[in-house]
Amino acid sequence: ILEKLRNPPPLFRPVVSPDYAPLECIQLMKQCWKEQPINRLGFDEIFDQFKNINKGKKTNIIDSMLRMLEQYSSNLEELIRERTEELEIEKQKTEKLLTQMLPPSVAEVLKVGGTVEPEHFDKVTLYFSDIVGFTTISANSEPIEVVDLLNDLYTLFDAIIGNHDVYKVETIGDAYMVASGLPVCNDDRHAAEIANMALDILSAVGTFKMRHMPDVPVRIRIGLHTGPCVAGVVGLTMPRYCLFGDTVTTASRMESTGLPYRIHIHQSTAKVLRDLNVGYKIELRGKSEIKGKGVEETYWLVGKEGFNKPLPVPPEVKS
Structure with missing residues (x-):
């Protein structure tokens, strides 16, 4: 990693998913790893920007973790809903194919494992x-x-x-x-x-x-x-x-x-x-x-x- 950082091009930077942190924090991170050192933020500027992001509230690592977990939970619920819809569509396709190959009354018995x-x-x-x-x-x-x-x-x-x-x-x-x-x-x-x-x-x-x-x-x-x-x-x-x-x-x-x-x-x-x-x-x-x-x-x-x-x-x- 150090060699890649020392010898660009290409520029070697982390890839951070939007799910991992608030968008303002990700933008702040990107400012901190600008190629020209003069363009990078100092610690005081970073501290000030964090205060703006948190709207002056004091936050700790636990609060940040809880916020991230809430966001992850929300994203997970949406993902589960999408996957459930896809599964239902595939199930309907399978059932349609089954009823085309066998009479519907027979297909129903076989689906529940009957003879x-x-x-x-x-x-x-x-x-x-x-x-x-x-x-x-x-x-x-x-x-x-x-x-x-x-x-x-x-x-x-x-x-x-x-x-x-x-x-x-x-x-x-x-x-x-x-x-x-x-x-x-x-x-x-x-x-x-x-x-x-x-x-x-x-x-x-x-x-x-x-x-x-x-x-x-x-x-x-x-x-x-x-x-x-x-x-x-x-x-x-x-x-x-x-x-x-x-x-x-x-x-x-x-x-x-x-x-x-x-x-x-x-x-x-x-x-x-x-x-x-x-x-x-x-x-x-x-x-x-x-x-x-x-x-x-x-x-x-x-x-x-x-x-x-x-x-x-x-x-x-x-x-």
């Missing part, structure tokens, strides 16, 4: 969709272009499902899975909610364009099925809310045996929609071979009374 028991639902309606020719699109695209395609498409789907009483279960590659009637039961509205959502998604896909191949249409197949299933949380690291049962398998088969730009529905879903009697337009497809189920009659959902959004024209069904 989520598997639950059986008598009747739910499931939605599956995927992109027709996705393998070919992927083969002719860069990896980042495939990611952008799926991100754009699923962002569009996510915006649509927010308008319906449904729960997005998961996405696997180009497959998109949604359920209604769980984890919160909604009587027989589950089939209507999924049907309305499927029509909205099909309408939106009709005008969807890929960024890197705007002239190539994105055609999706949609399959719906209604029935019982079991739902529960699986895993500790990145827990997932998963559905199990024959209904899940059949809904997936309805999608895979469907056709582009069409909503393929099982007779169980068709029955619920007809019983609701709110104007769903359903056409008989005929008997279809469903893997693991045999031959069953299936239907097309082609519209609904009062649904005025344009739907893409599907290819003709070959007999």
